[in-house]
Amino acid sequence: MPRKLPTQGRANQTVAAILESAAHILETEGIHGYNTNAVAARAGVSIGSLYQYFGSKDAVTMALIAAEAEDLQVAVGAAVTMRDPNAALDTLITAAVDHQLRRPRVAALLDLEERRLLRPANGDSATGRLLPVVVNVVEKLYGPHRELPLLCADLIAITRALCDAAGEGRRESRIALRDRIRKAIHGYLREQFGVPAKTPSARPSGESRSPRQSRRSAYHGPSS
Amino acid sequence: MPRKLPTQGRANQTVAAILESAAHILETEGIHGYNTNAVAARAGVSIGSLYQYFGSKDAVTMALIAAEAEDLQVAVGAAVTMRDPNAALDTLITAAVDHQLRRPRVAALLDLEERRLLRPANGDSATGRLLPVVVNVVEKLYGPHRELPLLCADLIAITRALCDAAGEGRRESRIALRDRIRKAIHGYLREQFGVPAKTPSARPSGESRSPRQSRRSAYHGPSS
Amino acid sequence: MPRKLPTQGRANQTVAAILESAAHILETEGIHGYNTNAVAARAGVSIGSLYQYFGSKDAVTMALIAAEAEDLQVAVGAAVTMRDPNAALDTLITAAVDHQLRRPRVAALLDLEERRLLRPANGDSATGRLLPVVVNVVEKLYGPHRELPLLCADLIAITRALCDAAGEGRRESRIALRDRIRKAIHGYLREQFGVPAKTPSARPSGESRSPRQSRRSAYHGPSS
Amino acid sequence: MPRKLPTQGRANQTVAAILESAAHILETEGIHGYNTNAVAARAGVSIGSLYQYFGSKDAVTMALIAAEAEDLQVAVGAAVTMRDPNAALDTLITAAVDHQLRRPRVAALLDLEERRLLRPANGDSATGRLLPVVVNVVEKLYGPHRELPLLCADLIAITRALCDAAGEGRRESRIALRDRIRKAIHGYLREQFGVPAKTPSARPSGESRSPRQSRRSAYHGPSS
DNA sequence: GATGAATGAGGATTCATTCAT
DNA sequence: TATGAATGAATCCTCATTCAT
Numbered sequence: 001m002p003r004k005l006p007t008q009g010r011a012n013q014t015v016a017a018i019l020e021s022a023a024h025i026l027e028t029e030g031i032h033g034y035n036t037n038a039v040a041a042r043a044g045v046s047i048g049s050l051y052q053y054f055g056s057k058d059a060v061t062m063a064l065i066a067a068e069a070e071d072l073q074v075a076v077g078a079a080v081t082m083r084d085p086n087a088a089l090d091t092l093i094t095a096a097v098d099h100q101l102r103r104p105r106v107a108a109l110l111d112l113e114e115r116r117l118l119r120p121a122n123g124d125s126a127t128g129r130l131l132p133v134v135v136n137v138v139e140k141l142y143g144p145h146r147e148l149p150l151l152c153a154d155l156i157a158i159t160r161a162l163c164d165a166a167g168e169g170r171r172e173s174r175i176a177l178r179d180r181i182r183k184a185i186h187g188y189l190r191e192q193f194g195v196p197a198k199t200p201s202a203r204p205s206g207e208s209r210s211p212r213q214s215r216r217s218a219y220h221g222p223s224s
Numbered sequence: 225m226p227r228k229l230p231t232q233g234r235a236n237q238t239v240a241a242i243l244e245s246a247a248h249i250l251e252t253e254g255i256h257g258y259n260t261n262a263v264a265a266r267a268g269v270s271i272g273s274l275y276q277y278f279g280s281k282d283a284v285t286m287a288l289i290a291a292e293a294e295d296l297q298v299a300v301g302a303a304v305t306m307r308d309p310n311a312a313l314d315t316l317i318t319a320a321v322d323h324q325l326r327r328p329r330v331a332a333l334l335d336l337e338e339r340r341l342l343r344p345a346n347g348d349s350a351t352g353r354l355l356p357v358v359v360n361v362v363e364k365l366y367g368p369h370r371e372l373p374l375l376c377a378d379l380i381a382i383t384r385a386l387c388d389a390a391g392e393g394r395r396e397s398r399i400a401l402r403d404r405i406r407k408a409i410h411g412y413l414r415e416q417f418g419v420p421a422k423t424p425s426a427r428p429s430g431e432s433r434s435p436r437q438s439r440r441s442a443y444h445g446p447s448s
Numbered sequence: 449m450p451r452k453l454p455t456q457g458r459a460n461q462t463v464a465a466i467l468e469s470a471a472h473i474l475e476t477e478g479i480h481g482y483n484t485n486a487v488a489a490r491a492g493v494s495i496g497s498l499y500q501y502f503g504s505k506d507a508v509t510m511a512l513i514a515a516e517a518e519d520l521q522v523a524v525g526a527a528v529t530m531r532d533p534n535a536a537l538d539t540l541i542t543a544a545v546d547h548q549l550r551r552p553r554v555a556a557l558l559d560l561e562e563r564r565l566l567r568p569a570n571g572d573s574a575t576g577r578l579l580p581v582v583v584n585v586v587e588k589l590y591g592p593h594r595e596l597p598l599l600c601a602d603l604i605a606i607t608r609a610l611c612d613a614a615g616e617g618r619r620e621s622r623i624a625l626r627d628r629i630r631k632a633i634h635g636y637l638r639e640q641f642g643v644p645a646k647t648p649s650a651r652p653s654g655e656s657r658s659p660r661q662s663r664r665s666a667y668h669g670p671s672s
Numbered sequence: 673m674p675r676k677l678p679t680q681g682r683a684n685q686t687v688a689a690i691l692e693s694a695a696h697i698l699e700t701e702g703i704h705g706y707n708t709n710a711v712a713a714r715a716g717v718s719i720g721s722l723y724q725y726f727g728s729k730d731a732v733t734m735a736l737i738a739a740e741a742e743d744l745q746v747a748v749g750a751a752v753t754m755r756d757p758n759a760a761l762d763t764l765i766t767a768a769v770d771h772q773l774r775r776p777r778v779a780a781l782l783d784l785e786e787r788r789l790l791r792p793a794n795g796d797s798a799t800g801r802l803l804p805v806v807v808n809v810v811e812k813l814y815g816p817h818r819e820l821p822l823l824c825a826d827l828i829a830i831t832r833a834l835c836d837a838a839g840e841g842r843r844e845s846r847i848a849l850r851d852r853i854r855k856a857i858h859g860y861l862r863e864q865f866g867v868p869a870k871t872p873s874a875r876p877s878g879e880s881r882s883p884r885q886s887r888r889s890a891y892h893g894p895s896s
Numbered sequence: 897g898a899t900g901a902a903t904g905a906g907g908a909t910t911c912a913t914t915c916a917t
Numbered sequence: 918t919a920t921g922a923a924t925g926a927a928t929c930c931t932c933a934t935t936c937a938t
Contacts, residue, residue, distance in 0.1 A: 048919060108336075154386055184408065190414075261928070281930090493899095495899085639858060729908065
């Protein structure tokens with residue numbers, strides 16, 4: 001690592017170019033246009049170089065999955081250190097939304113590939129590392145539950161689904177999407193926990209408020 | 225007419241065998257094992273016969289999508305005629321669960337293919353026909369909402385996501401899954417409408433009633 | 449032959465329908481659309497029936513070649529009996545033009561196939577039966593020549609080429625085409641024979657005249 | 673640059689080998705044996721290599737057409753610069769003969785394919801570039817004519833037909849063939865113009881000299 | 897005889913991967 | 918190390934032909 005840093009730098013550049021190219025092709029052409037020759041060509045490197053850095057097409061895909069998940073991982077890392085579980089959850093949701101909306105199709109397609117590629121040596125999927133954090137946050141927010149991992153996996157699935165749905169076709173602000181995801185998550189959890197908590201509105205600051213009463217005024221619709 | 229019937233029968237059998245084979249291969253091998261030769265071989269017919277009935281591989285896929293969606297369509301038809309919107313919603317959920325759990329992977333993969341195959345053409349996907357029914361049912365249950373189609377699309381996406389998640393890996397009873405979907409749906413809607421639904425979704429037990437109160441004190445976030 | 453005439457009639461009808469269909473497909477789709485299934489379908493018979501009457505695709509093609517050449521054969525037969533060689537030649541030319549222009553593409557494509565199919569058991573091509581007649585006519589018109597068969601084969605090739613060229617693209621009257629063919633033929637022969645004969649204008653009657661002199665009055669063009 | 677040249681050389685070799693193989697197979701097997709696998713095999717390259725250089729079978733065919741027409745184009749270029757129209761015409765005829773006789777069947781089959789492949793696209797066939805040159809030469813030789821392009825297209829068709837006819841079966845010297853073509857061409861033109869050409873075409877002997885003069889009196893038209 | 901479902905060899909094309917330079 | 922030409926197994930699809938009904 002200390003030696004031949006310039007080389008390392010070039011290698012890193014090449015790897016980055018390949019992954020960027022792969023993502024772009026997946027986004028614009030779908031799986032059917034996703035082949036190593038196209039990826040190498042668009043990356044501006046030879047096919048031989050691609051195979052120098054990645055032993056196979058699947059290796060490229062896996063690296064892309066990891067790279068795409070990276071910003072998510074950053075958010076996960078940040079969430080872990082937060083005191084306020086609400087802020088932590090918001091951080092995760094925001095990261096998920098940003099991630100999925102940046103390249104909606106890539107995210108969806110990589111989901112598929114991830115399932116296939118993780119079959120043999122599973123364990124370290126993005127979800128795998130995400131789940132415990134979510135469990136931790138939710139437990140802080142809603143208390144213990146004997147099926148918490150299952151519920152949190154559901155939350156992740158729901159979040160992903162809403163992002164995917166938002167990605168194809170309908171264009172809307174990420175704020176609106178975030179709001180809907182928050183409602184889906186808290187609605188689900190409240191049903192599961194049998195609690196009248198209400199979705200906190202987007203206010204990433206205010207580390208604490210006594211929500212239940214004060215938030216009532218947020219209701220609209222037939223009720224109040 | 226008697227002349228043609230045995231022939232017709234054979235043709236129908238062949239078509240059915242091909243679709244069954246296609247579904248089986250998608251389920252067990254994934255998209256990577258899904259090719260016309262394999263489908264024909266497993267169906268016990270020659271590749272030529274496959275192409276006698278389906279003009280292309282995509283045609284097979286589309287027919288499979290239609291066939292797999294058929295039971296869903298039946299449920300949709302039934303739900304349309306129901307007076308009780310709660311029962312109608314349950315019918316739809318049950319159908320979705322049954323459909324997705326029968327061949328979890330097929331359902332997920334066909335979703336992907338459907339997106340690709342419907343891009344150029346019309347919009348009569350399974351979701352397309354499902355959405356208005358859901359909108360109608362939800363409106364009866366929760367009242368009007370200016371973004372009802374969007375919300376209902378979310379409901380469909382959520383349902384699908386939970387089924388998909390249930391499909392891969394964890395095995396559980398469809399009753400439990402149905403219950404979780406119901407909670408996700410009603411939780412989301414209650415958040416969106418800010419109102420308790422006219423009819424609560426699941427009353428399977430009394431067990432989960434009491435925790436609701438006692439756990440209250442554990443909440444952080446908006447509450448405390 | 450005397451018995452089961454009705455059956456024979458039906459068979460003939462079927463055969464005729466198949467050949468007509470084959471010609472139509474060759475004309476409109478070219479060799480690439482010319483396959484037995486399409487021919488049978490367009491003829492309104494089953495593929496099985498086609499193979500009942502023709503042992504193979506090549507058999508269909510050969511029958512089509514024979515059928516298409518039939519009107520040419522009629523003209524050949526007529527030409528043989530004519531006294532006036534000029535009228536005979538005109539008959540042949542007219543037949544060739546009519547034949548080639550009715551279905552220009554079929555004629556050209558069958559030419560190709562004929563060459564392939566006649567390789568093994570050649571001898572009875574349309575040209576084969578045509579050549580001696582042409583030789584005979586030309587000899588009467590222009591006198592003997594030691595390479596007459598070669599010259600006459602050239603005449604046939606020239607005629608065919610001009611018809612083919614007329615078939616694709618440029619539309620013109622068959623009278624004009626006939627005139628050009630006549631000029632090409634007589635021009636060639638005059639060069640070969642070193643003779644001042646001039647192309648007779650189209651006057652299919654006058655069974656006999658001493659051509660060289662009497663034909664003078666027939667000249668047109670810039671002169672007279 | 674030195675880096676690329678050997679590679680370029682290899683690529684060129686491969687392309688040349690493929691075209692040579694294609695021509696050879698067309699010549700010996702006809703269209704029925706003309707498929708990409710056979711072409712690649714005979715060229716000593718893999719099928720993949722063939723598709724590296726040619727996007728499709730038709731692309732191979734078109735490249736072959738262009739390659740086969742190349743020597744013709746050279747002759748056309750040479751003819752354009754010639755002062756003496758007779759020499760120019762002879763150059764063209766010789767080129768046509770040499771071209772067609774080198775691989776008679778290839779030339780004929782490519783003619784067919786050319787018609788099919790040029791249908792949709794532009795009109796720059798070999799004939800397309802040839803025609804204006806011929807028109808120019810003929811006009812110099814025989815003077816103006818309101819249908820000169822048509823006549824010259826006929827000349828090209830006639831030349832091609834005689835070459836084709838010479839190609840199949842009968843073997844003869846190209847000198848004899850050239851002579852016959854010259855006679856066909858000038859015979860046709862004299863008929864059309866009703867005039868002796870400014871320059872007689874072939875002077876291989878003295879034998880045909882006297883008739884030309886004596887024939888003059890037979891001409892009508894501009895002359896007499 | 898007539899039918900048309902079924903067959904499967906054959907042909908076009910793609911693309912992951914290798915390897916000589 | 919980089920390159921990109923070459924490879925060939927795999928895949929989609931066609932069509933001449935057969936044969937059970």
